[in-house]
Amino acid sequence: MIVSKTEYSVVIAGGGPTGLMLAGELALAGIDVVVIERRTNHHVDKARAGGLHARTIEMLDQRGIAARFIEAGQVYPVVIYSLIPLTIADFPCRHNYTLGLPQSKFEPILAGWVEELGVTILRGREVMGYTQDASGVDIQLSGNMSLRAEYLVGCDGGRSLVRKAADIDFVGLEPSTSWLVAEVELDEQPEVGMRRDSIGTHGLNRIGDEGLVGLVLTERQLKRERDPSMDELRAALVDVYGTDFGLRNIRWISRFTDTTRQASSYRKGRVLLAGDAAHIHPPHGGQGLNTGVQDAMNLGWKLAQVVNKVSPDSLLDSYTAERHPVGAQVLRSTQVQVLLNSGGERHQSLRDTMTELLGMDEPRRRIAGMLTALDIHYDLGEGHPLLGRRMPDLELQTPDGAKRVYSFLHRAQPVYLNLAEHDSFDISPWADRVQLVHAVYDGIWALPDVGEVIAPKAVLIRPDGYVAWVGDGSSRGIFDALYLWFGGGG
Secondary structure: OOOOOOEEEEEEEOOOHHHHHHHHHHHHOOOOEEEEEOOOOOOOOOOOOOEEOHHHHHHHHHOOOHHHHHOOOEEEOEEEEOOEEEEOOOOOOOOOOEEEOOHHHHHHHHHHHHHHOOOEEEEOOOEEEEEEOOOOEEEEEOOOEEEEEEEEEEOOOOOOHHHHHOOOOEEEEOOOOEEEEEEEEEOOOOOOEEEEOOOOEEEEEEEOOOOEEEEEEEOOOOOOOOOOOHHHHHHHHHHHHOOOOOEEEEEEEEEEEOOEEEEOOOEEOOEEEOHHHOEEOOOOOOOHHHHHHHHHHHHHHHHHHHHOOOOOHHHHHHHHHHHHHHHHHHHHHHHHHHHHOOOOHHHHHHHHHHHHHHOOHHHHHHHHHHHHOOOOOOOOOOOOOOOOOEOOOOEEEEOOEEEEHHHHHOOOOOEEEEOOOOOOOOOHHHOOOOEEEEOEOOOOEEEOOOEEEOOOOEEEEOOOOEEEEEEOOOOOOHHHHHHHHHOOOO
């Protein structure tokens, strides 16, 4: 669809999971946003992401849409770290599991929600270039179309034109290993499962009832071409298994490497980056899509407040400050997992040691907390353990009956949750943007990466579900936090 309007508050380059999530966040805040997507439909290469981690499911729950995805997926009570299953069934959160849901199913469901919110998606178009000035960005699209926006966000993947045009450094490690991944039809039915040899780690599994076989093969030599051939796949099968199992047809095939890179900054003026445009890494641990969606949740409400003139432009600096360390941790995690999956006897001792360590409770919880992103702790200063961490989805008793914490975040609005018996402090100057909720909670407060914590008297919850302030019964710091995150009172 082509529209005559050429001015928007925000233009998002890329309509994958990150771009769609960001569009939804902005739409909830009433921002005039458009998504530019080169694909003409929701077709997704099946080699993409395969599931959602606990924190991503929580964030979808914060918007009241988690059930749509859960109904379409399959629940597993574990996360996988370098082929080592780690149970998370004992984690104190509502969604203590991994949701098996391929991107080919996740993305259309997310797009459906975004379209319900009235977001314009221009398909069959892509950003060709742009220039920014003090008041906005002029964006050139394919098809001789141009747009003007206050801000441009690049969610356009690892080869991001938006990032390159902004001249933002993309630093990291060159590839050392490549893998083939495919769905195929075979004349012979192989023994499924994982195996390791001197080349690396490989896997075969049956898919559905159609006789399809999914495979992942480590290649003996690094290859960078993204579009492998049937001959290459046949040779790789023979190299690993001694036979091609009568390979007769390929449904789809792709190649990926362990290239690892991260943008030096997620912002340059009025141009921002999120998802793969900001960080790329191997798919080990399944963190890519999840990290991108969480980038969008962190950025969305901040960008909305700046566009709505609620907060100063400097609020956007907190996006890089908070999300860059998270991205760096994901890169480190995937690098370690690649090493653990490497072939040869020298790495077997490392794998044995890590398997033994992760069989212990504390290492398991630490690594699983990192994979699920339930351990994220933004540096918001010293204070209560909740400060800068995700708010648990508690079952509250309110004057209107039992309500979950996340139900108050469905419209992406911050919440001041008063749990003290007396009235809260006067936050009426922020009444137009911060919800005041009086409630009682008598249960245990627990965090997956910390354990039990002292029950607070009040908490200030950001729209992305992270705690911006914790009260001990006094007003110390509350007004500073309100000004910092949600602008001056009306």
